Amino acid sequence: MKKAINFESSRYLLAFASTLGLISYSNCQLQAIAAEKKVAVETGGITNSGKTDISQGVLLNKRENKVLISQVNQKPTPPPQPLPAETNSPRRTRDRATVRSEDDIDVPIQTVRVKGDTILTQAEVDGIAKPLEGKTVTLAELRLAIDDLTQIYLERGYITSRAVLDESSLDSGNIQIQIVEGSVKRIDVKGTKRLENYVRDRVNLAAGTPLNSAKLEDSLRLLRLDPLFANVEASISAGDNPEVGQSVVEVRVTESDRFNAKVSIDNYSPPSVGGERLGLKADYRSLFRGGDTITASFYPRFSALTDTFDFGLEYQIPVNARNGTVTTGININRNEVINPIGEELDDLEIEGESERFNLGFRQPIIQNPRQELALSLGFDYQDGQTLLFQSGFPFGLGSDENGETTTSVLRFGQEYIKRQVSGAWAFRSQFNLGFGAFGATENEEPIPDGQFISWLGQMQRVQVLNSDNFLVIQADIQLTPDGLLPSQQFVIGGGQSVRGYRQNVRSGDNGLVISVEDRWALFKNQAGETTFTFTPFFNLGTVWNQGDNPNPLPDQTFIAALGVGFIWEPINGLNLRLNYAPPLVSLDDKGDNIQDDGLHFSLDYGFSF
Template sequence: MTLYFGCDNSFILKNNYLFFIVFFLSLVSSIDNNCYAQAGINSEFEHQKANIFLSQANQESLTAPSSTPLNKVDPQASIKIDTITVSGSTIFPQEDFKTIIQPLEGKISSLSELRLVADQITQLYLQDGYITSRAVINSDSLAEGNIQIEIIEGEIEEIKIIGADKLIKYVRSRVNLGAASPLNTRKLEEQLRLLRTDPLIENIEANLSAGSGIGRSTLIVRVKAAKPLALDFGIDNYSPPSVGSERLGLELAYRNLSGLGDTFSTSYFPRIEAFSDTFDLNFQYQVPINPKNGTITAEIELNRNEIVNGIGEDFDINGETELYRLNYRQPIIRSTKQEVALSLGFDYQDSQTFLQEDGFSFIAGPEKGASKTSVLRFGQDYILRQPKGAWAFASSLNLGIDLFDATTNSSESVPDGKFFSWLGQIQRVQVLNKDNFLIIQSEFQLTPDSLLPSQQFIIGGGQSVKGYRQNTRSGDNGFLFSIEDRFTVSRSTAGQPIFTLAPFFNMGAIWNADDNPNERPNQNFLAALGLGFIWQPISDLNIRLDYAPPLIDLDDRGDNVQDDGFHFSVRYSKKI
């Protein structure tokens, strides 16, 4: 007899989609935010509107440096020019100036023509975004014939941050990344745009004005902090029917808890049929450790499950899981167009299943139902944003090690805590027009080893292969593919989607390592074709109903509405 519990596998499903949640949040500036709420993905940026960064008017308020003594020289007076020397440039090599200065060297010219040369050099800086840098003529060199053109490279002498007192250090450290000398306004605007997408910030404006001297500027940044508390209430049937298919959900997040940009979040998902005996409880704390958004995340997750339907109900079968996770993630490349990041994490998980209050193993591997794993995870992810969509790639190399009393077995074929696996994810969002876009995603796991249930790949359910019950199949290896086409049928007067149709196709399969002694059901390929209905009567409420008749009629199919292909989710989100 093989029993599939929610306790060992439920948290994996969450982690498999964590990367794509981040991916979705990064796309909201180009795609309707509310389209993603059916999976509990609440846009952090829906409140952010077009802000003024370094406007053309603000740029033009910076007066070009000038040399007062030149005003006393007749612009048309003849000037003998032997050589022209350009000094002070840290951006361009001397070779870049030769084509500009050589036509005047060794000739009789005028101040007007020299000024044109200086203007052309200045234009090189302007074209590359150095709008506060200038080339000026040293008046003392005019009489000697060896003309000196000095580059005054612009810099910010002061950054003033107004508003959001608890975020001043946080904002300043990130603005400084784009405010290095010489000042490049393109880099500065890029940092401001990144801050604009930060969930801690509701609105940001910046003005650049002339400072105390030539080439010096003052940057004034006005910041409005986002509401710190986010609440999410919901109900769905994204839980295995064996432990209660309908669950309630309460999620809470408080941002900038200590002024470091940190976030504390918690979630609680009890099952309606077994309110006190079956639940998922999660606590997470994340803190940024550098201005490039490197973060450390600590997480605790507790799962309790009791069989309430089927044969397990008569035998008092239940299970429990405790997960402790520590993870460090560091973006290597980060811009509004793309992001490359690496992560390193460690998970410790302790699980056990019980039969009438005694530890009992239903599969080979755990001893008396108890299993422990200590896993090192090395992650890589990449996001590419484009005008008509985006790509997301994620990869995780997972190594189970013999640490903290991890489960070990003498036989290499029996699942234990020592293993290696690779989890990969690919997603494409393609905008077809303002009312239509595609979501295509694929996920897979490969391993040569026999895995404990907590590390296996899972398919089936409203957040995986729709048309089948939650966690229908699990195995050492597996893949998942889905494509969904979203049509916005109606919008509010503000332009927000009210009703959306979402036809979709999804499929998946699992298989075990060749030497895994645990038997799998005969039918391990799932596929369904269905239609989703997304209704958003108000901005904070998202209702989704999916119907997907299964294309593969399973021999062990049950009589829950999930088995008939019905999945639903109701979510209400509020920021306070």
């Protein structure tokens, strides 16, 4: 017999649209890669199962400061040898007596002309050329001045460029100095076949004329940060005709494993649909072409492994040498309420399902090992339904009579990452515009529907305190002038959000989460890698609706917790994380799951080949 219930009076039903998987995919967790082995900083962000990180703020690795480029068989450039003091050139330091006697040929100079340069300012040229004009100097002194021009190039990283005297101009007194700006004749890639063009295209961006070693090293460091490669090095050698400044760049790469997988167990799922889940995630790189990645994830709940789950499939492909990428994917969620809050909801067969399709383009505008600025544009289509006794049924106002909601959303994102030896900054801004296309839900005001605008802002700071301790500060905020459907609302609570409370304990049109966590490495192995980290933390969160949203929120919308945790990595790939955070705000609708007592855990093992 079906159990009757007064749906209008139940304060808990409005939350089911969130716990049934119809939750916002715009609330993503900020993560940072810290320390020298690029360990993900799993701090309390706002993440729901199956979501991807919005950024990876990489701490500038001290090992990356070493020179990645070696010079092979390059013709050495003579050191600068300044003119005597009487020429008034500020670059002259050597005594005239050191000049070789065989170069003591007097050269009367009327004019000095420098040709072929693209980086020298007129003031720099005049500072070296003008003191020589109208004077008679030795050939050695003239060559010292030419060396000064070469030195300017060297100081700016143009290691294959040099200034050369046109000796045919000596007799006329109108001295011609030719600048030979170094260039790259070809780029040889060793260690890979599938990614040969991928590497060459990216290195070629830094191989302009004149060739700059700093830009070339930056391109190599970016390749080192690329998960496709385990190591990248390069050497520069003279080309077939070194007199014209042409060089050959040889890049040696070691590819990372192409297949990566992770198996996990955690309680990062709402207890009402099964708080403990199994996680299976795998990705394969360079499947169809160099640099593409296909990723699949499957997170079933232990309560019903085949009936309640989150499934995701994503494909990403690079589209240009500046790391522009196109990403498309699908997410499928199936949930069933097995542990409702409130006795009046017992024995009700409440289910939820949703499908989400996305297509996006991301393009870095500025990208180097120290900072990155990127823009992204994407389209999301999401369709969801809530069911009661296997029949469509609406929970709250916004869905149609069959419990269905549909959204079509354009997303415009801006990301900025600043990497330093002492820490990293990560910022993300995303504007979301829901519009009435492809069957998007439409309702009369003020009932929420698929037409809305919202903004999501995220910030993270990783601050290195010492070699064994760093601090992670994070804030997430969503603002909107519109009442939102549950799929677009801001959710808080859980092991990846505000720890100390159950997953997705509150949701609203607007919201804020702040988290501060200290990472203190207590034990390391013989290789110097951290194996046990102590993690005290504090986090808080709040949500609120727009004033005209007819769907009410519970009275308690602010939560906070102070807790401790640890991360244990006994062997490579195995990671155990445990957090305990007694709630500072006791909720009236608190359940009896361990999440409600502030206990969150995750155990995962990753491997690759």
